[in-house]
Amino acid sequence: MQETWRWFGPGDTISLGHIAQAGATGIVTSLHELPTGDLWREEDIAERKRLIESAGLIWSVIESIPVHNDIKARTGDFNRMIDNYRESVINAGRAGVTTVCYNFMPVVDWTRTSLSYKLKNGSQALRFEMADFAAYDIHVLRRAGAEADYDPDVLKKANRRFQEMSGEEVDQLERNIIAGLPGGEGSHDRDSIRYSIQQFNELGTEKFRENLFLFLQEVIPAAESVGVKMCIHPDDPPFSLFGLPRVVSTADDVRALLEAFPSPANGLTLCAGSFGSRADNNLVAMAREFAQRVYFVHLRNVVREADGSFYESDHLAGDNDMVGLVAALLEEERRRSRTGAASEIPMRPDHGLLMGDELSTGAVKPGYSYIGRLKGLAEIRGVIHALKCLEPTGS
Template identity: 70%
Template sequence: MIETWRWFGPKDTISLRKIRQAGATGIVSSLYDIKTGEAWPLEQIIEQKEMIEQEGLTWEVIESIPVHNNIKTRTGDYLRYIENYKISIENAAKAGVFTICYNFMPVVDWTRTNLNYTLSNNSQALRFEMTDFAAYDVFMLKRKGARDSYSAEVMDKAESRFSQMNEEEKAALEKNIIAGLPGGEGSYNRESIGEAIQQFVDLGTDKFREHLFLFLNEIIPVAERVGAKMCIHPDDPPFSLFGLPRVVSTADDAQALLDACPSPANGLTMCAGSYGARSDNDLVQMVKRFAPRIYFVHLRNVIREADGSFYESDHLQGDNDMVGLVHALLTEERRRQSSDDPNDNNILIPMRPDHGHTLDDEQRDVSVKPGYSYLGRLKGLAELRGVIHATSHIMDSKL
């Protein structure tokens, strides 16, 4: 696999030099100054690509070209935004970046309730706490029908939890949920998020899925023509929030998406942490099932709880079988190496150590993005590199 690292562009406090010293060879990045919906200029893609290459690295994956909400609802100026998206794909390919990760989550991108959850060793992790989320949804956002989204047990805990929150804790919870997270598209306030949520709730799951497929039928032929690979990121978390539709949460969702547009340019991002937050997703079997269409991998682990809560654990310790997952991915790479199919030209799969704990020194650094600390990802990458190396060695010895 190609070891990559998420880099937030020239303004990132983690330099390309530090990334190279961490052992990564590839970069996963975006053009963060381009407004969502606008076409990416070829010159800016080339400029950032050259900046990356000057440090001896390669720009392996674009993560992401955001999809405007008007495309998701097919309202307003959505046709112009689709045309701009096509231009961005074409320009990325002209610049020599051919793998594009994107998501189709409505309103909120990846969602957590606690960005500094303290673990037993005093490092800090990202956490989704169902009780806190329900408390926000029901008692702060006051979404219509919100109580029906939660069990009586969760509601009892949420009401008790909310009654004990001070104003500072309420503000922090709201910021964590709706104010935009690293890698997200932006932020909402309480009024605007309520309006956006209702628009998608009214749309419904079936119609939302139809809009995704219509979008794919527009952009995938462009990607196929220019040699690009589109790989959709799953919902995070992979279940409904705020009553919103979710359409990339399960193996059946992934199969429906691939069937809707059966092109080799239409692929998946295997995010172990996102898919793995559901106990009914067998990640190893999903890799085996969808292997030829997996073009990008996020490797991270989670520890799940019965009510849907979870936190991000060490990369090799959690509910996801990381060794089995790596073995399945390496098996697919070897299949591609021996294949005569021109669609298998992406032999090596880019992977990045997704998220990382915030360790001691970085906890006092206000510039550190939760989930994107240098030391935490350095630790995760080193652990994953060891698993990949050992698994490859064992597989080689059996040949």
């Protein structure tokens, strides 16, 4: 597997030199400075690629060309934005960057309630606490009908939790959910998020899925024309938030997506942490079933709790079978090699615990510590090395 590293561009405090020292050879990045919906010009892509290559690295994956909420809802200026998206994909392919990760989550992107959950060893993790999220949804955002979306036990915990929260804790929770991790094109305030939630909830799941398929119908032919593989990232977490529709949360969702567009340009980002946040997703089985359409992999682990809460653990210490998952992916690489196809699947150590000196200095982005990801990459590298040593000769 190709070892890659997410880099947030020239302003990232983790330099390309640091990434090379970690042993990664590929970069996963985006033109983060561009507003969502704008055109990616050929010259801008080429300049970012030149910068990466000047450090002896390869721009392996674009993560991501973001999909504007107007495209997801098919409202506002979505036609122009789809034209821009199509042309951006073509420009990326012409520049030689041929794997594009994207997501189709409405309103909010990956969501956590705590960005500094303290573990027993003193390191800090990202956490999604269902009772805290429900407390925010019901008592702070005051979304109409929110109570109906939670189990009675969660409602009790949420009510108690809200009564215990200080004003500062409420503000911090809101920043974590809305302002700290915005989805799509920018931060939200309470009024705007309520409006956006209502807009997508009125669409419903099947209409929202139809909008995803329409988007692919408009973009996949452009990707095919320049050899780009589009690989959708699953919902994170893979269940409804704020009652919003989710269409990339389960194996059934992935089957529907890949069957609707059997083109090799229509593929999957297999994010172990996202899919693995729900116990009914069998990661190893999914890796085997969808292997031929897996073009990018995020490897991270989680510890799940019965009410849907979870926290991000060490890469080899959570509830997901990381060894089994890596073994299934290596098996797919061997299959590709036998057919003469490009066999290496780009993977990156997704997120990492905050530890060591970074506990005081902080990380450039929540989850994207240098030391934590370095540790995760080393652990995954060890798993890959051990499994390859066990491969039968000539396989």
